[in-house]
Amino acid sequence: MSKARAAxxxxxxxxxxxxxxxxxxxxxxxxxxxxxxxxRRFTERMQAVRAxxxxxxxxxWLDKIxxxxxxxxxxxxxxxxxxxxxxxxxxxxxxxxxxxxxERSIEDWxxxxxxxxxxxxxxxxxxxxxxxxxxxxxxxxxxxxxxLVPPIHIAILDTDKLYTTFAEAVQEQGWLEQGLPxxxxxxxxxxxSADIAQVLAYGVHGxxxxxxxxx
Amino acid sequence: MSETTRTPKPDSVYFFGTCLIDLIYxxxxxxxxxxxxxxxxxxxxxxxxxxxxxxxxNSGYRDEARKVARAQIKLFSKPIPIVIPSGxxxxxxxxxxPELFKGEPDETEALGVANRVYExxxxxxxxxxxxxxxxxxxxxxxxxxxxxxxxxxGVADKIEQxxxxxxxxxxxxxxxxxxxxxxxGTFAVKEPEISAAMVxxxxxHIRATGATQLVSQDCGCLMNISGxxxxxxQHEGKPALKAQHIAEFLWERTSNPSPALPxxxxxxxxxxxxxxxxxxxxxxxxxxxx
Amino acid sequence: xxxxxxxxxxxxxxxxxxxxxxxxxxxxxMINRRNQFPDDAALQALRTQAQAIRANVLSKxxxxxxxxxxxxxxxxxxxxxxxxxxxxxxxVLAIMQxxxxxxxxxxxxxVSEEMGLNHFLEERGIEALESDLGEFIIQLDGETPSHxxxxxxxxxxxxxxxxxxxxxxxxxxxxxxxxxxxSARRILRDKFYAAPVGLSxxxxxxxxxxxxxxxxxxGNxxxxxxxPPVHIAVTGIEKVVEKLSDIPPLLSILPRSxxxxxxxxxxxxxxxxxxxxxxxxxxxxxxxxxxxGRSRIYSDSELLATLRCIRCGACINHCPVYVRxxxxxxxxxxxxxxxxxLEPQKSGLSVHGxxxxxxxxxxxxxEVCPVRIPIPNIINRLRYDSVRKDSENTPTQDAGTKxxxxxxxxxxxxxxxxxxxxxxxxxxKTATQLRGLVPNxxxxxxxxxxxxxxxxxxxxxxxxxxxxxxx
Numbered sequence: 001m002s003k004a005r006a007a008x009x010x011x012x013x014x015x016x017x018x019x020x021x022x023x024x025x026x027x028x029x030x031x032x033x034x035x036x037x038x039x040r041r042f043t044e045r046m047q048a049v050r051a052x053x054x055x056x057x058x059x060x061w062l063d064k065i066x067x068x069x070x071x072x073x074x075x076x077x078x079x080x081x082x083x084x085x086x087x088x089x090x091x092x093x094x095x096x097x098x099x100x101x102x103e104r105s106i107e108d109w110x111x112x113x114x115x116x117x118x119x120x121x122x123x124x125x126x127x128x129x130x131x132x133x134x135x136x137x138x139x140x141x142x143x144x145x146x147x148l149v150p151p152i153h154i155a156i157l158d159t160d161k162l163y164t165t166f167a168e169a170v171q172e173q174g175w176l177e178q179g180l181p182x183x184x185x186x187x188x189x190x191x192x193s194a195d196i197a198q199v200l201a202y203g204v205h206g207x208x209x210x211x212x213x214x215x
Numbered sequence: 216m217s218e219t220t221r222t223p224k225p226d227s228v229y230f231f232g233t234c235l236i237d238l239i240y241x242x243x244x245x246x247x248x249x250x251x252x253x254x255x256x257x258x259x260x261x262x263x264x265x266x267x268x269x270x271x272x273n274s275g276y277r278d279e280a281r282k283v284a285r286a287q288i289k290l291f292s293k294p295i296p297i298v299i300p301s302g303x304x305x306x307x308x309x310x311x312x313p314e315l316f317k318g319e320p321d322e323t324e325a326l327g328v329a330n331r332v333y334e335x336x337x338x339x340x341x342x343x344x345x346x347x348x349x350x351x352x353x354x355x356x357x358x359x360x361x362x363x364x365x366x367x368x369g370v371a372d373k374i375e376q377x378x379x380x381x382x383x384x385x386x387x388x389x390x391x392x393x394x395x396x397x398x399x400g401t402f403a404v405k406e407p408e409i410s411a412a413m414v415x416x417x418x419x420h421i422r423a424t425g426a427t428q429l430v431s432q433d434c435g436c437l438m439n440i441s442g443x444x445x446x447x448x449q450h451e452g453k454p455a456l457k458a459q460h461i462a463e464f465l466w467e468r469t470s471n472p473s474p475a476l477p478x479x480x481x482x483x484x485x486x487x488x489x490x491x492x493x494x495x496x497x498x499x500x501x502x503x504x505x
Numbered sequence: 506x507x508x509x510x511x512x513x514x515x516x517x518x519x520x521x522x523x524x525x526x527x528x529x530x531x532x533x534x535m536i537n538r539r540n541q542f543p544d545d546a547a548l549q550a551l552r553t554q555a556q557a558i559r560a561n562v563l564s565k566x567x568x569x570x571x572x573x574x575x576x577x578x579x580x581x582x583x584x585x586x587x588x589x590x591x592x593x594x595x596x597v598l599a600i601m602q603x604x605x606x607x608x609x610x611x612x613x614x615x616v617s618e619e620m621g622l623n624h625f626l627e628e629r630g631i632e633a634l635e636s637d638l639g640e641f642i643i644q645l646d647g648e649t650p651s652h653x654x655x656x657x658x659x660x661x662x663x664x665x666x667x668x669x670x671x672x673x674x675x676x677x678x679x680x681x682x683x684x685x686x687x688s689a690r691r692i693l694r695d696k697f698y699a700a701p702v703g704l705s706x707x708x709x710x711x712x713x714x715x716x717x718x719x720x721x722x723x724g725n726x727x728x729x730x731x732x733p734p735v736h737i738a739v740t741g742i743e744k745v746v747e748k749l750s751d752i753p754p755l756l757s758i759l760p761r762s763x764x765x766x767x768x769x770x771x772x773x774x775x776x777x778x779x780x781x782x783x784x785x786x787x788x789x790x791x792x793x794x795x796x797x798g799r800s801r802i803y804s805d806s807e808l809l810a811t812l813r814c815i816r817c818g819a820c821i822n823h824c825p826v827y828v829r830x831x832x833x834x835x836x837x838x839x840x841x842x843x844x845x846x847l848e849p850q851k852s853g854l855s856v857h858g859x860x861x862x863x864x865x866x867x868x869x870x871x872e873v874c875p876v877r878i879p880i881p882n883i884i885n886r887l888r889y890d891s892v893r894k895d896s897e898n899t900p901t902q903d904a905g906t907k908x909x910x911x912x913x914x915x916x917x918x919x920x921x922x923x924x925x926x927x928x929x930x931x932x933x934k935t936a937t938q939l940r941g942l943v944p945n946x947x948x949x950x951x952x953x954x955x956x957x958x959x960x961x962x963x964x965x966x967x968x969x970x971x972x973x974x975x976x
Binding site: 005017027028130145184201204207 | 661742776
Binding site for chain 2: 511514515518524825826829830862863864865866867868869871872882885887888889890891892893907913916917919920921922923924925926929930933936937948949950951952953954955956957958959960962963964965966967968969971973974975976
């Protein structure tokens with residue numbers, strides 16, 4: 001297919017390029033919201049799309065998650081053993097439903113993941129207040145499907161990592177400098193669709209429920 | 216008074232009457248001239264004017280459009296505003312003449328014309344700052360702002376501003392106010408079924424307001440909508456609704472019932488002051504800009 | 506002339522229920538969008554920025570495509586180039602054959618619609634299954650999308666309920682949207698589980714980082730690009746953007762313009778296949794870059810703006826023509842104003858040239874376009890192309906072929922008359938004098954309107970009589 005490539009480039013390069021004024025391109029969107037305001041807006045946006053948002057702190061977040069698990073009647077919880085949160089939960093395993101660890105490649109336990117996992121718990125890279133958004137980067141510890149396949153996704157967000165806008169987050173966290181992971185993801189609510197007569201329905205393909213615990 | 220700096224009021228203006236008004240709605244043209252004259256502005260109407268060229272332009276016949284446009288440009292050479300009682304013809308001259316004459320020997324003249332074009336209601340409000348006194352009976356009116364006035368000229372609110380000065384006129388807002396009436400020049404002929412569906416909806420929405428008459432600043436829309444009103448009255452037994460050009464409506468309501476027509480007496484200016492600076496940059500053009 | 510388009514238009518206009526349905530749907534989308542932009546100045550600033558980002562891309566398209574290819578390759582993504590839709594289909598087929606794959610599960614992709622991929626694969630015994638709920642529904646009914654972001658917008662809840670029951674008799678009939686959705690989820694879960702290959706479109710491809718971005722709400726985009734071992738992305742060559750920092754503004758304006766959401770549920774940024782230490786994700790990622798006429802559009806400085814499009818569908822949602830005739834009447838992959846300018850440029854004026862007449866040039870599309878594509882201007886330009894004599898001066902295919910001798914002669918005569926004042930004035934005067942002879946039946950015009958009446962005296966005559974100066 002290099003023939004196609006060459007032909008396309010030949011045509012593109014034959015053109016006298018349009019001159020473009022790019023100064024307006026650089027506008028950088030950011031707001032002067034303090035932490036409380038960021039939390040308020042984040043929560044408001046998330047709740048508007050039917051995500052649950054729980055407030056917790058360093059001392060009680062474990063209790064909060066245990067409570068959520070109980071409330072939802074989870075029989076199991078899928079999580080990573082290597083994150084700070086995952087470790088703490090594992091150390092208090094007795095208070096939680098049966099813990100599953102994402103230790104093997106998906107191929108080795110796809111059926112269980114697809115049909116038996118009740119909920120997946122993940123950390124997050126941060127959040128965006130303007131749109132009520134979680135940022136997740138895939139990693140060996142927390143693979144992509146952890147937040148995708150189980151019907152409930154429980155996400156823990158460190159409120160110090162709450163940014164006003166996506167632009168601010170990308171810049172402050174140095175996404176470009178760090179280099180992107182194979183999969184960087186923004187999540188702004190549970191899976192939804194309005195494809196049937198514009199009626200909102202949740203849980204089409206991704207999680208039906210998104211539960212955010214602010215710590 | 217508006218806080219924005221107004222363009223100084225000129226002593227004289229050109230009037231471009233448009234072909235539709237010339238042949239079908241001349242009363243709108245006469246009323247527009249009278250409104251301008253009453254403000255003390257001398258009106259110059261070059262008798263050799265015909266059409267802005269838009270029908271050919273919108274049909275893809277650019278050479279033919281340019282030929283007609285070129286004949287107009289020559290007639291409006293003095294540095295005074297050109298007032299046009301139509302958003303669509305004003306839009307043609309203001310935004311499309313620059314495209315039509317790009318690279319042509321008379322491009323500068325074409326730009327000169329484009330930069331001096333005003334749609335009538337815009338001119339009455341923004342430049343002349345007219346103050347109207349209503350002499351008419353109470354009436355409920357619906358307004359249809361043409362798409363070109365709204366999006367090409369950016370003067371969507373001017374009719375309402377003028378009507379707002381009339382104490383006996385209540386503006387009734389119809390649903391889908393900003394939607395096209397379905398005229399679109401040759402569109403009404405080339406896509407008659409879609410156009411018919413659009414004007415059917417437009418008239419229905421206007422009727423639903425309870426207004427007894429419609430005003431607009433574009434005779435293309437008026438021909439379409441009033442034609443549908445008349446058809447519906449004749450064939451469907453619906454009430455007949457009046458549809459008028461805004462100029463005619465304003466003149467009727469604000470002038471003495473038997474106007475003496477002091478047409479060349481008031482506001483005659485024999486020479487154009489050299490210090491008059493026509494405004495060159497204004498807003499508008501949304502939706503059409505390159 | 507009774508063409509297929511005309512027949513479809515008449516048919517669509519005759520279905521009052523469908524028209525009411527479209528009106529309601531478009532109203533919702535328009536209101537949702539308006540609510541997202543309470544501050545007009547901020548909206549205009551964002552549109553200007555989005556336009557600048559997209560225009561910048563086009564000003565250096567070949568360099569950015571090269572950079573994209575280099576960075577994707579570095580990230581382990583295999584890049585393919587296709588001049589035509591057939592080439593693109595063949596590339597997808599070859600990848601599937603290499604893996605012995607007999608089925609593919611698809612996330613929503615308008616470029617794959619453009620390719621006619623489903624049909625192509627099915628002819629070769631490969632099952633192509635749509636997983637976007639709307640696409641899934643219309644595929645069940647053997648239809649094509651009627652809207653680029655809401656493919657099943659033409660279908661009512663009742664129609665969908667009946668369709669589900671017909672196609673899946675084991676599932677009890679229901680018109681409960683949650684239950685219908687749950688059924689689709691169950692059916693498609695199994696398909697995702699087993700699918701050897703997943704396909705997706707691309708909303709933005711970032712040259713700087715070699716990243717494919719995908720906007721979606723349902724999670725099927727994530728599933729299609731994560732679960733199957735092979736992911737094939739297809740997109741047009743114009744979808745590249747230069748920098749990662751260009752993404753936030755585009756992401757800010759796209760969903761707000763499209764569905765009126767502040768952001769979509771998922772924004773997926775894929776920068777490569779599964780790494781050695783990762784536990785999921787496809788082991789192979791391919792990107793097929795399709796030209797299909799885009800480089801031809803690129804060669805014209807005016808038509809070029811067409812390629813700024815980010816496929817939000819706002820122009821469609823706000824179009825007074827689309828809302829009345831619906832998407833299928835257009836007979837094209839992309840309907841509405843964007844289709845009106847894109848389709849005749851892609852496939853030539855002899856194929857879809859008729860569409861350019863199906864616009865009243867009201868400008869509602871251009872007014873809402875997030876990247877300020879001057880759609881009415883481009884329609885006007887294509888009308889010019891369709892009748893121009895110097896067809897060699899435009900890249901538009903079949904330019905000049907719509908020039909009909911009678912029409913051209915009419916415009917020439919008009920042009921002569923309207924540029925010769927004596928002729929015009931004589932004609933005007935004569936016409937008004939003979940006004941009684943104007944027939945009351947003016948064809949289509951008088952099917953719903955009365956005929957206009959010429960005035961007794963022209964404005965020229967009246968103003969002359971009133972002594973208005975003429976110079």
